[in-house]
Amino acid sequence: MKKPFPPVYYADYLQLDKLLTSQLPKSDEYNDHAHDEMLFIIVHQAYELWFKQILHELDSVSSMFLKDDIDERNIGIAVARLRRITVIQKILIDQLGVIETMTPLDFLEFRDYLIPASGFQSYQFRLIENKLGLNTDSRVKFNDKNYYSLVSDEHQKMLIESQNTDSIYESIDKWLSRIPFLNTDEFNFWNYYKDAVGVTLENEKSIILNNPSLTDEKKAKQLEVFESTKENFEALLDEGKYNELRKNGHRRLSHRSMLAALFINLYRDEPILHLPYRLLTYLVDIDEHFTTWRYKHALMVHRIIGAKVGTGGSSGHQYLLQTAEKHKVFKDLFDLPTYLIPRSELPALPEEMKTELGFYYTATLKNKK
Ligand code: HEM
Incomplete structure (x- = not known):
């Protein structure tokens, strides 16, 4: 920075004359x-000021993820900014x-003066x-009206534009789908994973079958839950079944992205995957804090x-409770733990893969299968 600069007065810098004359109670009027x-x-x-700061952070993270080739150094910056959002949310x-x-x-x-x-x-x-990526179709209807029907024309325009621009959700989906090292010539992780899941499921089933404290009725109930977990795993590993779930609104991330997110979660201890893991974790934190x-x-x-x-x-608090239930953006990431298996069952990543990739996982490697 070149010096000297003209002196700055605190109240001018913060525009306190505007800020502190902007509280005009209707009751006084x-x-x-x-x-x-x-x-x-x-x-x-105060809320609106913090919302402004959150938008500032979201816009910067979005701009980093909009490109096809993401500068890896930006992932660390994005993680820091998403973390800042979580602190503001508290x-x-x-x-x-x-x-x-x-x-x-x-x-x-x-109250009546505000209506x-x-x-x-x-x-x-x-x-x-x-901008986070709340799907317009899954919004809870407000008296059967569109969510933007009650704001001014100027604000409607801004909302419609934001609705039609790639959200953080969509950018993350694209980024995850480009992560290249799910399959290489030397290593097909999903074959290993299928076997490991098979072992884990067999274990779970035998725990239920051999539990002496369960009545036959309770055993049957637990086996029912077990079968649905098994189906969940099968749907994850079968693209056709997974896409069926997507079509019916049970999943939103693409199949490839879901697998990438799972891979990142399973191998989060690898240095190369640590930042992507933190990034996904902060997205879930942001969703949880808003909920x-x-x-x-x-x-x-x-x-x-x-x-x-x-x-x-x-309808007041009834309407608000429904939005708390239904307005999560990263629900797929919340569901990921369904698919986790114990660390001890995980195959080690091949050395060549670690060395070759170093700390990078850019789209330039995307054609590697
Ligand atoms: C006395 C305090 C408050 C009351 C009684 C209140 C009441 C309500 C009610 C009843 C709604 C549903 C829409 C409606 O029918 O008006 C609502 C929505 C909302 N309120 Fe409040 N509110 C209060 C304070 C706040 C504060 C401090 C904020 C901070 C910005 C806030 C932000 C919102 C937002 C963002 C919504 C929309 C939520 C959604 O559609 O998911 N409210 N509020």
Whole structure:
């Protein structure tokens, strides 16, 4: 940096004149001062500022993953930025405790002045959902309306554009599908994996069959669960069956990407796979933190407005609970542990593969089978 720079004044740099004159309670406008409306505004504004920071991080991660050839050094940066999002999310979850210091009666003092405004119209929250990769078709319907029907034309445009741009989910799917070392001339991992799964499943079955504390009825129930686990494994290893699950909405990642994600999870201790493993883990963390936020927000809403409809007109906490259940983006990654087998059953990666790949797994190796 070249010096000297002109001096900067703290309040100017942070534009505090704008920031601190942006709290305009409606109750004051109607000459009906409600003390807690200031808290209500400031908490929402603080959320929107953090949403802005999350979008800033998501956009930078997206731009790294949009290219076909990802600079490997960027994976570390992406991991650090995704981790930052998870730390911010913990603040977002905690911040609900601040708004909960407002009692239902305090809220009633100014609630009616806000209708029909609602957090439902937070376009930044929707942008985060879209940029992460929430599928529009799997959104919970809000009074049978499209999720963007209640925001301004300008915000609708932004949301539709974000919906039509590759999300983090889609970029990760493409990146995973390019990871080259699932099969090489020397090593077909999936043959080993099939055998290892066979051994693990046989073990599990014999544990059930030989468990003296199980009644015949309980044994039959557990064998039923066992059969469904077995089918899950079979579907994973059979592309046709897997694609059937995908068609029916039970899986979203492509078959190849799911196998790559599984491989990364199984061999996470290899240095070469450590960063990809952390990246996948942070994506699951981000999803989990948003789910936690949604549940806590729904509980808070129940406490504050009971069974009333929201200011935006939804069924209130019932609607919110449904979004907590259904708005996960990386559900396939949550399901991955179904397919894990013990470390002791894993075949060692061949030395040539480790040496050849070093710390790299670029798309330039993609034609290697
Ligand atoms: C007194 C406090 C609050 C109440 C009573 C409340 C109530 C509600 C209700 C009832 C909804 C469903 C839509 C509707 O019918 O309006 C909703 C949605 C939402 N609220 Fe809140 N909220 C509160 C605080 C907050 C805060 C502090 C935030 C932070 C930004 C927030 C963000 C959201 C978001 C993003 C949605 C959309 C959720 C979705 O569609 O999945 N809310 N809120």
